[in-house]
Amino acid sequence: MIPIGSRRRGGGPLATLWGAGPLTRIMLAATIVLSVFPLYWMLVVATRTNDVVGSVPPPVVPGGELGRNLARLFGNEQAHFGLGLINSAIAASTVTVxxxxxxxxxxxxxxxxxFRGRNALLLVMLATMMVPVQMGIIPLYMLMAEIGWTGRLQAVIVPFLVTGFGVFMMRQYTLQALPDELIEAARIDGCSTWRIYWSVVLPVLRPAMAVLGLFTFMQTWNEFLWPLAVLDPDNPTVQYSLNLLNGAYYTDYSLMFTGTAVATLPLLVIFLLCGRQLISGIMDGALKA
Amino acid sequence: MTASTRLRRVKPALAGRLLAKRSAGRLARWDMKFSPYLFVSPYFLLFAAFGAFPMLYTLWVALHDWDLVGSRDFVGPANFRMVLSDPQFWNAVWNTAGMFVVATVPQLLLALMLANALNRRMRGQTLLRMGVLAPMVTSVAAVAIVFSQLFSRDFGLINYVLGWFGADPIDWTAERWSSWLAISVMVDWRWTGYNALIYLAAMQSIPKDLYEAAAIDGASRRRQFWTITLPMLRPTIIFTAIISTIGGFQLFTEPLLFGNGDMAGGSLRQFQTVTMYMFENAFGRFDYGYASAVSWMLFLIILVGSLLNFLWLRRVGGGAR
Structure with a gap:
């Protein structure tokens, strides 16, 4: 990551040029509070009974009902929450790998x-990245119905096994990080193209792959529209399952918030562990999409 | 990158193991010729099956009177003509465009200010950046559920806080302006930090000398921001605006869950987006032909929207220079 500002301490106008004034600090503090508060609120409601949403003043600290809420969540008959978690884990890992x-x-x-046609193919690929996913959802659904995949997990996996965005990001990174000499040297040593990929390219690409992997996993885990369209309520992904927790006549917020907390937790853990890489990925311009 | 160190590490191992494979000959030429195609083929095969085919097929379906069962008569451009004179469609376009403006303009401005603040020397930078980015990790569905509760009329924290200032409880889903505002808050909460980081990266690539020279010349912070930072950020701003257009016009999950899963987006369709309308036609009324026409119109709108955005921002940016 690029360091911010130069560390030298000079006199005159330069001394304060890169410093953070009190106003800046207040604004940043407020931003962090606003960023984190909804997540904290999720935890507060998830650890209390449903009466909490009506009480004045509202509670500000977590309560002790988490265990009971979790039991209700996983015991809920229409949401299939446990199955949703497993399905999402399978789908997100498969798509990521x-x-x-x-x-x-x-x-x-x-x-x-x-190879012949490389630039033309690249151009085609770039054009395809502009097309919104929603465009194809109806015929994709009809296709899935035709081959009998509606309601089955592969319907949310197979169409997304690779994205144009991923290919493009990998291309950009390879261009910048892999010197031609390395490939030529391996060729002279008699490496096949696959061998070069496996032993030379992959090790070099590791940092970019970490970022792409994180991003892909997050995206697949959080996908909502397509599972809602193609899956059935008795075999949902976790996001779909969240939607099923919403009763028709009565909204049980503590139940729904427990669901959102559990559904968000895996990503938050991953984020805490690898957030630094994700940030440098975004800031390197790797993830501009 | 550490390419040269890797070179040293990788090469001897390869050299030893692979010198034996010298009998290259025909196999090697074959490998050189066809491997590249083999490597790119998974993407193109998948795209052909699940990307290109559906898209073209959408056009085909849109030209038919295509229901779940029964009729699939060719009707030519009739569906498109109907869409163009459909008040519900235009209502959805209006809502989508309105929410796009209400959400995106403050979002990008806030992101700029936030990036400018983050671009200062201080402790705990990584922690700050992670805090700013945390909303992006939260799923759209989770965001929509939590904020729908925060915005609920009787028990929502937001009405509670507004009550301190003597405001009456607002029924956020009832009116057009209030529902747009609430949905925009959800969108902005999730994406502002991400855009701020993109701006921050661009800000850090601006040469420091420019600021130091300006400071020596006595230019204030604000002046520096307007005359150095903003013009230098123009390509990045255009980029984020286009990305936001593509994302904003596909808005779906937030309004859907805000309205308790109702595809119509409120009793008066006050926050139904184009994608919701498409979804309603396809999976509520099972009128695939009409829904396909709507989705093609959405595509065209996004295309035109991105283009207008690009032209406008380029002109505005050009004038400021």
Whole structure:
């Protein structure tokens, strides 16, 4: 990461140029509070009974009802929350692994291999990145119905096994991080193209793959529209399952908030562990989408 | 990157193991010729099956009177003509465009201010950045659920806080302006920090000398921001505006859950977006032909919106220079 400001301490106008004034600090503090508060509120409501939402003044600290709420959450008959968690874990991991594999393969080919039609194919790929997902949802649904995949988990996995965005990101990173000499040296040593990919390219791409992997996992885990369209209520993903917790006549907030807290927790843990990489990925311009 | 150190680490291992494979010959030429295609083929095959085909097929379906069961008669552009004269469609376009403006303009301005604040020397930078980015990790569904509660009329914290200032409880879902505002808050909460980090990265690539020279010349912080930072950020601002257009016009989950899962987006359709309208036609009325026409119109709107955004921002930016 690029360091902010120079560390030198000079006199005159430069001394205060990169410092943070009190106003800046107040604004940042307020931003952090606003950023984190809804997550904290989720925890507060998830650890209390449903009466909490009506009480004045509202509670500000977590209560002791989390265990009971969790039991209600996983015991809820229409939401299938446990199954939703498992389904989302399977879908997100599968999509992540395959995106990393296919995107790095294609990105490497586009960046470093010479073949007829390369530029044309690259252009086609870039154009496809502009098309919104919603565009294809109806025919995609009809296609899934035709091949009998509606209601089945592969419907939310197979169409997303690799994205144009992933390929493009890998191509950009390969261009910048992998010197041609490295590939030529491996060729002279008699490496096949696959071997070069496996032993030379993959190790170099590791940092970019970490970021792409994180991002892909998050995106798949959080996907809502497509599972809602193609899956059935008795075999949902976790986000779909959240929607099923909402009763028709009566909104049980503590139940729903427990669900959102549990559904958010895995990503928050991953974020706390790898947030630094995600941030440098965004700031390196790797994740501009 | 540490390419040279990797070179040293990787090469001897490869050299030893692979010198034996010298009998390259035909196999190697074959490998050179076809491997690249093999490597890019997974993407193109998947895209052809689940991207290009659906898109073209949408056009095909849109030209038909296509229901869940029964009729699929070719009707030509009739669906498109109907969409264009459909008040509910235009209502959805109006809502989507309105929420896009209400959400995006403050969001990008806030992100700029936030990035400018983050671009100062202080302790705990990584922690600050993580705090700013945390909302992005939260799923849209979770955001929508939590904020719908915060905005609820009788028990919501927001009405409670407004009550301190003597305001009567607002029924946020009831009116057009209030529902737009509430939904925009959800969108902004999730995305402002992300855009701020993109701006911050761009700010850090501006040469420091420019600011130091300006400071020596006596330019104030504010002046520096307007005359150095903003013009230098123009490409990044255009980029975020286009990305926000693409995202904003696909708005779906927040308004859907804000209205308790109702595809119509409120009793008077006051916050139904184009995607919700498409969804309603496809999966509520099972009128696939009409829904497909709506989705093509959405695509065109996004295309035109991005283009207008680009032209406008380029002109505005050009004038400021």
């Amino acid at each position: 395959s995106t990393l594999l296919f995107a790095s393969l294609a990105g490497f080919a586009f960046a470093k291999l010479r």
